Amino acid sequence: MNPHQKELIKATIPILRSSGEDLTTYFYSRMFQYHPDLKNIFNMGNQANGRQKSALANAVLAYAENIDDPSVLIGVLKGIGTKHRSLNIQPEQYKIVGTQLIASIAEVVGEAATPEILEAWTAAYYELAQIMIDLEKELYQENAAKPGSWNGWRNFVIKKITDESSEIKSFYLYPEDGKEITNFYPGQFISVHIFVPELGLLQPRQYSLSSAFNPEFYRISVKKEIGIGSNPSGLVSKTLHSKSEGDVISISAPAGLFHLEKDSENPLVLISGGVGLTPMLSMLETNLNAIQNKKTVWVHGCRNESVHAFKDQIDALQQEAKWLETFTFYDSLDNPEDDSNQIIEGRVDLHKCKEAILLDNARFYICGPEVFIKAQYEALINLNVHQENIFYEEFGPQLIHLN
Structure with a gap:
């Protein structure tokens, strides 16, 4: 891009x-x-x-605002690229998106989208696309180099299903081909690709791995979400909950930037809401299996027992582990006498519980819905926790940027 084109981008x-969501809806x-x-x-x-x-x-707005130095967005772009790797996104798909995005700008903005502006946005998009393609190429190569790993989708057999609560089931997934599976960092996720009869479509969803690494299987623990009307939200979890032991589903290799730091000895403070406890379980089990258990405080909130x-x-x-302390918040108590x-x-x-969680050099991990993350992040900042020690995982598309 030349300097004039960058100025045209900034002018938009x-x-x-004012109209970014109108554009993306149309797109x-x-x-x-x-x-x-x-x-x-x-x-x-x-x-x-x-x-x-x-x-x-x-994302489009952030790119325009930082068009002079897109490198400041590399952290966000790496998160997107990691998700794309787990979904097996390929370079040719960027061309499809680019063609449709530029056409949408022309049709939504109308006469204000002059040929010069469209040319500038075309150049801007393909520069960004190339950054993403190069980044994802590295991620694919790194993933392929791991023992037992794979790119794309691989079939796994559901060999065991257990009820963990009135709305959450765990699925134990074993490789159909019987070959080795790759290790992962506690906190990472896998993508599931599953046919949803109500939509007549294959649908991807990301689910955190909910146990420490076991060389025989992966475990995910899925809440059955309730969709409203024709809203497809919840249909994948509903489909999963209808599966039986012996059924086969496709998954991608573990991915994700939200995970424990390798070989870190810092104390852990885990803060979860609802089904946001799943990556925390992986962290907890990994710590349990470690030679030197790190001091861990787990704060969890949900509706009731x-x-x-x-x-x-x-x-x-907790009865056995001196290194673990828990605090549980219920919206309502089943036993008010407790x-x-x-x-x-x-x-x-x-x-x-601030006396328990404000540990020297602690790392704080938050997982849950958007509102929950924002509230706990703000609480930690108010308790003088440095933001570089706070990590969070948001359900669904990334809408919040707090660090």
Whole structure:
């Protein structure tokens, strides 16, 4: 891009701020009209609830605002690239997106989208696309080099299903080919690619691995979400919950930037909401299996005891492990007479356990819905925790940028 083209991109920032979601809504509609096969790659639940269009609008705006130095976005781009690697996104798909995006700009913006502006945005998009293609090429190569790993989709057999709460089931996934599977960092996820009868489509979803690495299987623990009306949100979890032992599903190799630091000895503070406990379980089990157990405090919140997955296992572990301390917040108590210091009525309030969590050199990991993450992040900042020690994993498309 030349300097004049960059100035033209910056001149479109006000339009992106005021009408960015109108543009991305139109873009997705147009792209699926011309390339309906892409519905098998995109999460149609996030299309229906608007999260995907919001995430794309934010990304396009951020790129325009940083067009002079896109390198400041490399952290965000690496997160997107990691997700793309798990979804087996290929370079030729960037050309499809580029063609549809530029056409959408022309059709939505109208006469204000002059040939010169469209040319500038075409140059900007393909520069960004090349950054992503190069980044993802490295990720594919790194992944392929790991023992037992693979790129793309691989069939796994569901050999065991267990109920963990009234709404969460665990699925134990064994490789259909019987070959080696790759290790992962505690906190990472796999992508599942599954046919959803109600949509007549294959649909991808990301689920955190919920155990320490076992060379024989992967475990995911999935909450059955309830969709509303024709909203596709929840249909993948519903489909998974209808599966039986012996069924086969396709998954990608483990991925994700939200994980424990390798060989770190820092104390851990795990903060989860609802099914956000799944990556924390992987971290907890990994710590349990380590030679030197790190001091760990786990703060978890959910509606009530009946939906608290893995409660008995965690309670049993806490009785044995001197290095683990837990605090559980229930929106409502099944037993109001419970006077345990570890069971607290109400939403998660870190100030109520601040003496326990404010450990020297601790690393703080937050996982849950967007509102939950923002609230806990703000609470930690108010407790004078440095932001570089706070890590978080958001459900679905990345809409929040706190660090």
